[in-house]
Amino acid sequence: MFQEMSWGLILLWIQAEILTTTSVYANGCNKLKVNNCQDCIQSGPVCGWCKKLNFTKAGEQDSVRCDTLEELKLRGCNDTDIIYPTSQVISQTSKELNDVIQLTPSDIFLKLRPGQTQEFKVKFRRAEGYPVDLYYLMDLSYSMVDDLKNVKKLGSDLLQALNSFTKSVQIGYGSFVDKTVLPYVSTHPENLKNPCTDKTVECQPPFAFKHILNLTDNGKQFEEQVGKQQISGNLDAPEGGLDAMMQVAVCGEKIGWRNVTRLLVYATDDGFHIAGDGKLAAILTPNDGQCHLEDNMYKNSNKFDYPSVGQLAQKLSENNIQVVFAVTSQMVKIYEDLKGLIPKSVVGVLSSDSSNVVQLIKDAYQNLSSEVILNHGTTPEFLDIVYDSFCSESDVILNQPEGRCSNVKGNQEVSFNVKVTASRCLPNQSFLIRPLGFTDSLTVSVMTLCDCNCDDSPEPDECNSNGKRVCGICSCNEGHVGTNCECITGGKTSQELEQNCRKDNSSAICSGEGDCICGRCYCHTKEDPTKVVSGKYCECENWNCDSFNGILCAGQGTCECGKCRCNAGFEGTGCECNNSTTNCINQRGSVCSGRGTCKCNACKCKPGYLSPFCELCPGCTSPCEKFGSCVECLITHEEGNARNCSSRCPGVTPYRTLQLEEEMLCKVKDSKNCWMQYIIKEDDGEEKYTITYSEKTECPEAPNVVAIVGGTIGGVIAVGVLCLVLWKLVTEANDRKAYKRFEKEKLKSKWNKDPNPLYQQPTTNVVNPMYDGE
Structure with a gap:
């Protein structure tokens, strides 16, 4: 939203600037850099040039001759002495409109002054029964198989329908499929012979564009040639129709176009490839818009990319061809969009089998013929x-x-x-205006008026007898320069004399406030006698100085060359300040504490310090740490060290004392880690301080190493013993608890008196089988 508003404001500003510039341009004459009549004429459409001799006064620039007609007449220039070319129609060839001539005039010659508009009238009347050439360009991809059957019978019906509203008609025929490379068609050898999916159907090999029949008035020949055609096929949905249309448009001699109304009927049931699609097949060369028909075939289709819509529209317009897009209902939206890019074209809904094509062409022709578009093609430069x-x-x-x-x-x-309208001076040129779709045209020849034909007649004593007049300006003889050749150069050119009147190379002559006469500035006198222009280059004025309370130099000085020269006791660019210092002195008698300047009886402090006397600096860093090394040096010096402390204490005045005010005390550690005490006061001036310090320092006592080490070791031993005692107590408690649990389990056990099955007797009894007991 913000961006939209920003752009809106920018556009409004641009419009305001254009209106303002136009208003100034129309009501005044821009005389900057005007040195002669040609410069004047080219500087603006309202500028005129006065060629009258002695029109300028002594010291005036020749640019005053360039002005509006009203201003020149007020200055005493007569109409006969004013050069003011105007745009005009010089000649034109006009004929009466009839059944052959539909546009008049046929040619016209204009003289245009830059910035001035010239108008002329063009008439058009559509002739009844004007001859027509119609070329039928058909998509022969496989989906158009039913349409081809009906188109083969089309010739006589189409001629009969067109003859109902025209005296002479010719029809031709061509067809297209697509580029014969992948991915548009299958490049398998078998498919190149018969690209149709239904191999029972006899199909012809694929091709980009084939011109079959030149434009003819023989309907039987149309039916005969078209009857020989067979359907073909390709892989992708979009077709190569734009390739075919380009060849039909630019191959006029081979197609047989006459200089009559030209119709191109484009019949298809699918979309189209456009420029850039050729990259899919590595075809990178842009379409050149030239005819490449060989043996009535477009054999370079695999070399050049598809044409762009804009390129095709230009070629159709150049060759005066109107297009009828006969497409099926599902393709209407696509071709309606294409129609908006191609002038003088129309879209008709083709039935699924093209049975309504004759009525569609009749309706389309009536629609195209009823619309008249007058166009000049590509706009000529600066026109x-x-x-x-x-x-x-x-x-x-x-x-x-x-x-x-x-x-x-x-x-x-x-x-x-x-x-x-010509916006600038141009070489002689011409352009065509014609009604799109019709053969008539108007040739417009243009010449711009940028020169002055002054035709000066010599007069006695003109240019002080030291030169001759050219458009009122004196062209001086050698040794003389000036508006009227009144200056003797003394070996200098007029440019060198004029340079003496410029403060520098980029400045105006006499600062624009005077006249340069023979190398010297003579300043203009103002109507108001209190206003005076002075200086070598008229660069000084006595009214453009600073004011105070609306009074120039506050009434306390004089304006000299843009600056106030103040009276005694006053200062400032506008003498607005009293130069007293009474309000800038502090209690110590210092002006602004030495840290500022007194302007207009008030202190203007340096950054950080506050008015009214620049004494305080709330944001400044505390100097306690800054002067720590300085105070340490002062203390050690008092103890007998002979080092010089001046390098460490720049701008410091030291005082030694035993008692310091606690609330103003600085406490800083020295290099020995001892505390130093001192007070810092800032004196008037920059980097000036008074330090009051104490020679006594507070140093921390040295640590007791034996106590620290002994205590550490004792602590470690005590901690170890304590850990052992704790461990022993814990293990003893666990043992006692386990023994009690064992005693309790022992009381609960009962002994079993059964023999041990694992026990074996220590003796073995053996019986002798032979022993009978005796």
């Missing part, structure tokens, strides 16, 4: 061309980049007011 369209008494359109009338009926006359 601004706008149109007023007078379509009817109630339909008037003003100041448009092209002339446009809609719903124009046959034999209805419309007119256009063409306004041409």
Whole structure:
């Protein structure tokens, strides 16, 4: 939102600047850098040049000859002495509108003064029955197989339909598929022979564009040639239609276009490839917009990229071709967008089998013929061309980049007011204006008026008899310069004499406040006698000094060359200050404590210090730490050290005392880690201090190493013993607890008296089987 507002404000500012500049330009004449008549004429459309001899006064610049007509006449320049070229129509060739001539005039010659607009009128009337050439360009990808059947019968019907509203008609035919490389078509050898998915259908090999039939009035020949055509195929949905349209547009001789109304019917059921799509097939060379038909085939399609829409629109316009996009319903939105980029084109809905193509072409032709667009193509450099369209008494359109009338009926006359403005001096040139889609054209030749034809007639004693007149300006003989050759150069050129009147190379002559006469400035006298211009270069004025309370130099001085020279007792750029110092002296009698200057009887302190006397500096760093080394040096010096402390104590006045005020005390440690005590007071001036210090220092006592070491060792031993005692107590408690648990379990046990199965007797009884007991 903020950015939108910012851009809005910028646009409003630009518009205001343009309006302001235009207003100044229209009401005045810019005379900067004007030295002669040609410079004047080129400096603005309202500027005129007075060629009258002795028109300028002594010392006046020749630029005063350049002004508006009113100003020149007020200064006494007659109409016969004023050079003021104006834009005009020099000649034109006009013929009556009839069944052949639809646009008049056919050529016109303009002389344009830069900045001045010249208008002329153009008439147009659409002739009834004007001849028509129609080229039918058809998509032969496989999806158009049904459409081809109907187009093969189209010739006679199409000629008969067109002959109903034109006296002479010719029709031609061509077809397209796409570039014959991947990924647009399959490059398999079998598919290059028959690209259709249904191999039972006989299809012709794919191609980019094929011109089949030159424009002819023989409908049977159209049907015969188209009847020989077969459908083809490709891989992707978009087709190479723009390639084909470009060749139809630029190959006029091979197509057979006549100088009549030209219609290109583009029939398809799919989209189209545009510039840049060729990169998919590594085709990087931009389309050159040239004819490349060989044996009626576009054989360079795999070399050049697809054309851009803008490039195609330009070629169609240059070759006066109107396009009828006959597309299926699902493609209408795409081609409606394309129509907006291609002038004089129309979109019609093609039935699924192209059965309605004749009626579609008839309707499209009527729509195209009823719209008249007057256009000049690419705008010539530094020429601004706008149109007023007078379509009817109630339909008037003003100041448009092209002339446009809609719903124009046959034999209805419309007119256009063409306004041409040159913004600068140009070489002679010409451009064409023509109604798009029609063959008539208007050639506009332009010459800019940038020179002065003064035709000076010599007069006696002109230029003080030391030169001759050229457009009122004296061209002096050698040895003389000046407006009227009144100065003797003494070996100097007029530029060198004029340089004597410039303060420096970039400044104006006599600072713009005087006249340079023979190398010397003569300052102008003002109407107000109190205002005086002075100085070698008229650079000094006595009224452009500072004021105070609305009074120049506060009434306490005089203005000399832009600066106030003040009376005694006053100062300042506008003498507004009393130079007394009574309000700047502190109690010690110092002006601003030596840390500021007294201006207008008030202290102007240095950064950090406060008014009124620059005594306090709240934000300044405390000097206690800053002067620690200084005080240490002073103390050690008192103890007999002979070091000089002046380098450590710059600007310091030292005082030794035994008693110090506690609230103003600085306590800082010295290099021996002892505390020093002192007071610092800042004296008047910069970096000046008084230090009052005590020679006594407070040093900390040395540590008792034996006690520290002994205590540390004793502590470590005590901690170890304590840990052992604790460990012993814990283990003893655990043992007692385990023994009690054992005794309790022992009481609960019961003994079993069964024999031990693992026990074996120590003796073995053996029986002798032979022993019978005896």
